[in-house]
Amino acid sequence: MMTAAFENYQARMQRALAHIDAHLDGELDLATLSGVAAFSKFHFHRQFSATFGLSVHRYVQLARLKRASQALARDDAQSVTDIAMDAGYDAPDAFARAFRQRLAQSPSSFRKSPDWASWLTAFGPLDNARNKLMKITFEQDDVKILDVPDTPVAMMEHRGNRAKLGETSERFRAWCKASGLPPETGRSSFMVFRSEREPAVPDDYSMDLCVGTDGPVAGDGQVKAGTIPGGRCAVLRYPGNTNNLEPAALYLYRDWLPQSGEEARDFPIYARRRLMPIPGMQAREVVVELHLPLK
Incomplete structure (x- = not known):
């Protein structure tokens, strides 16, 4: 009832x-x-x-x-x-x-x-x-296994309470803009999830914020060069622009992975966010894809 x-x-x-x-x-x-x-x-x-x-x-x-x-x-x-x-x-x-x-x-x-x-x-x-009212459900066919190339990135690490993630994100966005690497340039941004969304100890939260770049990274002590390793990945596109990818991650780990016969590789799950053009407009839409690295 x-x-x-x-x-x-x-x-x-x-x-x-x-x-x-x-x-x-x-x-x-x-x-x-x-x-x-x-x-x-x-x-x-x-x-x-x-x-x-x-x-x-x-x-x-x-x-x-x-x-x-x-x-x-x-x-x-x-x-x-x-x-x-x-x-x-x-x-x-x-x-x-x-x-x-x-x-x-x-x-x-x-x-x-x-x-x-x-x-x-x-x-x-x-x-x-x-x-908030979107009922998000996934099926096996929504997941694609792709061979992903190595991706060189500029990276800022967030270590500590997730409540302060917004401050780290603002600093990283400011660095990207000053370095000529904002989203509108067509570059992908990444979030590498190195801990649970809500760990038992809040200060154990860990995430890397990244932006793809082929050029040298002029670090400022907070930003450094890194690489998201390539290989086979289970890729699940998330409907809409959101920072809460927990439903998609839960589906991949709880439902898709046990049924697929695949095994996860020793690299954290990560999200790729990019701006894609809307046909007939200068406007863009956000595409978010969750990647689960596989052996």
Whole structure:
């Protein structure tokens, strides 16, 4: 009974998200969305925030700004004024302020030279919110065994409490940008998981943050050259942009590996993240692939 009630609750929240997607040009106030989800309008804003980690207003604003950024990146792009109106702003100046605040670029600057690293960061909360209701399941056919070449990388090690991983990631992103190795250059980034996601002792958490590069690595004491060794790998593509790859890793270890007859190689499981072009647009989508090294 509790499972059925929970699934019904999630389905009603999913209806609200689907309505937002389909009516970004329309009225998306609390009364409208609570009616779509069949919840009380007096409590819906708290229920929405508790479920998705964003208020209704912030979610709608991010969804409209994301669509606006994609419109700016299209080859047959509209005028900035038209895009601002479509995003629900009465004046281009108000749209420009909101856009700059979120993406650290003006709309015209983004149109000329999009900063995709900032774009990913800006809309990460939106992706995370949408993923909360995504039921992710995998099957044997989702896993491909590939021969992966050696990959030279620049690497920054994170050792210690996972709560401080964000600080390490920010330092590494800043180094990549200063070194001309941001995501928009088409280079892959990697996360090598050297410990459990949540070890019994938090300070035992260990991960390497890497970016692929063929050139010399001018280390600053924190960044050094390294190599992700090639060989046979079980590769599982993860749907969407996320830092929580635990469901995919669990599937590989618990379900796929015992049934495959394969044995894991003596190198940690790692993720490869890259930006891939969306046909007909300058925009990119994130592709995340989990690699389990095999003997």
